[in-house]
Amino acid sequence: MARILILGAGVAGHTAARHLTELLGKQHEIVVVTPNAKWNWIPSNIWVGVGQMTEEQVTFDLTEIYKKTQVDFRQAKALSIHPQGSADSPSPFATIEYTCANKVGVKENVTYDYLINATGPKLNFDATEGLGPEHGYTVSVCTASHALEANEKLQHVINRMRKGERCNIVIGTGHGMCTCQGAAFEYIYNVDHVLREAGVRDNARITWISNEYELGDFGMGGVHIKRGGYVTNGKTFAESLMVERGMDWITRAHVKKVEAGKIHYELLDGSFHELAFDFSMLIPPFSGVGLKAYGKAGEDITAQVFAPNGFMKVDADYTPRPYMEWSAKDWPQTYQSPSYRNMFAVGIAFAPPHLISKPMQSTNGTPINATAPRTGMPSAAMAVAVAKSIVDMIKGAEKPTHTASMAEMGAACVASTGSSLFKGTAATMTVYPIVPDYEKYPDYGRDLNLTFGEIGLAGHWLKYFLHHAFIYQAKMKLGWSFIPD
Amino acid sequence: MGKTTNREPYQQAYYPPSPTGFTRMMRTCFIWQLYRFLVINVKILKMMAKSRH
Numbered sequence: 001m002a003r004i005l006i007l008g009a010g011v012a013g014h015t016a017a018r019h020l021t022e023l024l025g026k027q028h029e030i031v032v033v034t035p036n037a038k039w040n041w042i043p044s045n046i047w048v049g050v051g052q053m054t055e056e057q058v059t060f061d062l063t064e065i066y067k068k069t070q071v072d073f074r075q076a077k078a079l080s081i082h083p084q085g086s087a088d089s090p091s092p093f094a095t096i097e098y099t100c101a102n103k104v105g106v107k108e109n110v111t112y113d114y115l116i117n118a119t120g121p122k123l124n125f126d127a128t129e130g131l132g133p134e135h136g137y138t139v140s141v142c143t144a145s146h147a148l149e150a151n152e153k154l155q156h157v158i159n160r161m162r163k164g165e166r167c168n169i170v171i172g173t174g175h176g177m178c179t180c181q182g183a184a185f186e187y188i189y190n191v192d193h194v195l196r197e198a199g200v201r202d203n204a205r206i207t208w209i210s211n212e213y214e215l216g217d218f219g220m221g222g223v224h225i226k227r228g229g230y231v232t233n234g235k236t237f238a239e240s241l242m243v244e245r246g247m248d249w250i251t252r253a254h255v256k257k258v259e260a261g262k263i264h265y266e267l268l269d270g271s272f273h274e275l276a277f278d279f280s281m282l283i284p285p286f287s288g289v290g291l292k293a294y295g296k297a298g299e300d301i302t303a304q305v306f307a308p309n310g311f312m313k314v315d316a317d318y319t320p321r322p323y324m325e326w327s328a329k330d331w332p333q334t335y336q337s338p339s340y341r342n343m344f345a346v347g348i349a350f351a352p353p354h355l356i357s358k359p360m361q362s363t364n365g366t367p368i369n370a371t372a373p374r375t376g377m378p379s380a381a382m383a384v385a386v387a388k389s390i391v392d393m394i395k396g397a398e399k400p401t402h403t404a405s406m407a408e409m410g411a412a413c414v415a416s417t418g419s420s421l422f423k424g425t426a427a428t429m430t431v432y433p434i435v436p437d438y439e440k441y442p443d444y445g446r447d448l449n450l451t452f453g454e455i456g457l458a459g460h461w462l463k464y465f466l467h468h469a470f471i472y473q474a475k476m477k478l479g480w481s482f483i484p485d
Numbered sequence: 486m487g488k489t490t491n492r493e494p495y496q497q498a499y500y501p502p503s504p505t506g507f508t509r510m511m512r513t514c515f516i517w518q519l520y521r522f523l524v525i526n527v528k529i530l531k532m533m534a535k536s537r538h
Contacts, residue, residue, distance in 0.1 A: 239501035248497060381536060409536035412529050425512060428525055432532050450532045455504075456512040458522035484533055 002028050002394045005094055005112035007078040007291075009034035009062055011042070011376045012347025013118030014474060015383035015485055021069045022481055023391045030070060031110060035077040035099045037062050039474055040144050043376060044467050046183065048147035049281070050190045051155060052418075055144045058471075065476055074110070075100035078119065078289075082109075083305070083340040084296040092342070114390045117312050117345040118383065121286030124175075130258030131174040131284060137258050138174060138280040141187055150281055154191065157279040161200035167278035169195075170263060172209035174282030176254030176368035179219045181210055182375065184283050185238075186415035189427075191281075192245045193417035201246075207275065208242065208249040209265065209282075212370045213360060215239050215249055218413075219370035221357045223431050224444040225453050231444065234429070237453060241427060250275070252360070254368045255282060270363030285371075286348060288312070304339055312345035313338060316353035323358050328407030328437035330354065334400035335386050341399070344386045347379035356435055376470075377411045378404070378434060380485035407435035410450055416463035426459030 004020055006013050009032050020030050038059040047053035066073040076096040083092045091111040098106045123142050125132030133139050139150035157167050171188040173181060188208055195201040208215070216222050216238030223234040242249050252268035263275040263282075288310020295301045306312055316332040330353040337343035345351075352372045360369045381404040389400035410432030418424030430452055436445025444451075473483040504512075511517050 236501060240503065243498045243501045244503060404536075410532035412532070422513075422515075430529060430532055432535065447535075450528065450535065452528060454521065454525070456521055457515070457518040458525055461518075461522055462525060484530075 002113040003111065004028070004030050004114045004116065004390060005110055006030065006032045006116045006118060007034075007094065008118035008120055008347070008349065009039060010118065010120045010347065010379075012120070012349070012379040012383040013116065014039055014062070015380045016116050016118060016346065016387045017066075017071055018474075018476060018480070019384055019387035020390070021071060023387065024394070026070050028070075028394065029072060031072045031074065031112070032062075032066065033074045033076050033078055033094070033096050033110065034062070035075065037073075037075045037100070038144070039065075041467065041471050041474065042142070043183075043463075045141045045144055045147040046186045046190055048144055049139075049141040049150040049154070049187060050194045051151045052190075052194070055148055059144050060471070060475060065474075068476065074098070074108075076108070078291055079107070080292040080294055081115065081117075081305070081343075082294050083115075083337075083343055086294075086296060086298065092340075113342060114393070115343045116383075116386060116390075117291070117343070117349045118347050119289045119291065119349045121348045122289045122310070123284045124287045125284045127177075127285045127287075128175045128255050128258065131255065131282060137260050138282045140284065141183060141281060142283065153279055154194070158195065158198050158200055160278070161195070161203040162198070164203065166203050166205070168276050169204050169206045170209055170275055170277040170280040170282070171206070172250075172253075172282060173211050173370075174255045174258070175285040176211045176266075176366055177285045177371055178211055178283050179286060179371040179373050180283050181212055181218050181370055182373065182413050182415065184208075184210070184281065185218075187281055188247065189241070189245070189415055189417045192247065206245075206247045208247060209253050209255065209263070209275065210249075210251055210370070211253060211368050212251050213268075213357065214251055215242065217357055217370050219355070219357055219373045220431060220434060221436060221445075223429070223446065223451055223453070224448065225451055226448050227453075231448065234453060237427075241455070252368055254362065254366050258282075266362055266364065266366055266368070268360055268362050268368050288349070305337065305343075307351035309351065311351035312343075312349055314345050314350045316351065318351070318353050321354075326354055328405075328433070328435050328439065331405050331407045331435050333403040333405045334389060335382055335404070336389075336400050342393075344390070344400075346382040346386050348374045350374075350382070373434075374406075375411055375413065377485075378406055378409055381409050384485055405435075407433050407437050409433060414459050414463040414466070416460045418460065421461065421464065422457070424460035424464075425455065425457060426463055427453065427455050428459030428462065429453040
């Protein structure tokens with residue numbers, strides 16, 4: 001019998017758990033540890049953040065789902081991992097602390113044969129003074145509860161505009177090292193849409209602010225697509241969308257500080273500026289969740305297992321090189337820890353070898369660049385590959401048998417607005433591969449037959465369909481495994 | 486202040502392309518979008534097939 005311990009039950013962790021339950025017999029044990037018992041389909045938080053979906057429509061209780069399977073679910077947060085065991089335990093283990101009401105604060109050591117770290121990111125609001133819904137002045141859509149609060153504040157601003165007041169709305173990224181621009185991009189279009197529906201759009205000045213070098217970078221160094229007889233950069237289309245909806249944009253920006261109604265930011269040229277706001281949704285930077293690692297004698301081996309940003313080192317090539325020597329081959333294939341063969345990290349929890357976009361610094365030395373995205377689609381693909389590798393390793397394989405490099409997989413992103421199937425619209429974008437490979441595709445780094453973008457109702461239908469399909473799949477309802485991850 | 490009879494050039498919004506009326510109409514044309522829905526799905530399935538290992 002083998003015990004597989006999964007830390008985290010977001011897109012990556014839950015996908016790994018689903019596939020392991022399907023592929024492994026009942027003689028093996030799957031333990032899932034996550035501090036929040038509610039699973040959240042994060043892409044649809046955008047709709048919660050503008051009041052077009054409820055929290056219940058984008059979340060469900062994992063306890064009920066796992067009861068139907070052999071998964072041993074523990075509502076707890078992971079504190080540390082001990083991959084060599086300890087003086088008292090010959091087996092490797094993780095120390096967890098329960099967060100459920102009946103055992104809150106109780107600590108426990110959970111041994112494992114295989115560990116999947118799928119803890120996702122820490123939403124690092126503290127990186128920017130005054131950022132975030134808890135101790136700051138901006139809202140977020142990173143969790144369902146954040147999105148609910150964002151909508152409450154948005155409705156308050158809409159009511160002010162109904163009375164004739166002019167309001168400034170600022171949406172984007174809240175630090176020079178943020179990723180996830182796509183979520184903010186989708187949110188700004190949804191906010192524009194609800195303001196138009198409320199009849200108050202003329203009273204709003206909507207401004208995009210981000211750490212991207214140009215609009216449409218999305219932390220992937222931008223994309224090129226074929227359109228109108230040309231191969232054109234995505235910047236053109238992103239700017240066109242902004243102009244069509246009457247929005248302004250500020251790029252190459254590091255938000256330094258947020259005060260009530262005022263954002264202080266620095267630009268790549270070293271200049272400092274202020275931007276007034278009545279409502280602002282800024283995505284925070286991400287970091288690892290702060291897991292520690294200890295050796296057999298209790299010595300701290302965190303720096304051996306994790307990168308300085310808190311994400312877990314895997315089979316990537318972390319050798320520091322200049323940007324012009326970066327390669328698609330630097331990106332991990334199997335997500336196995338280089339130090340411990342029974343440890344893997346998937347989704348946002350793994351440490352990328354470097355950015356995808358070119359690193360930039362302001363003249364004051366402030367890093368201002370979009371960091372690498374790891375969205376739902378690649379996270380799920382990594383989780384499936386790792387689950388299959390672990391199954392094969394349990395059966396005797398010496399090393400991981402499945403790969404899911406971000407330099408060999410694509411991703412789709414749909415920014416959709418409106419709840420009506422006939423009046424909504426969407427910008428649909430796919431890229432293949434996510435990490436450009438200039439050795440395979442010398443001109444643009446990507447396959448232009450599989451990298452495309454378009455605007456229209458079709459993308460809106462796709463997003464609506466994906467919302468229901470992925471929640472059905474995540475609930476492990478009849479035939480879930482036939483739905484592609 | 487006199488009547489505005491000209492438009493400020495060289496602003497942020499001056500440069501990006503704008504969709505024509507025909508392009509905007511096609512974005513919501515049910516038949517065309519039904520076809521595009523099929524095309525997008527086929528492209529995404531091809532991309533996913535190429536991503537598998």
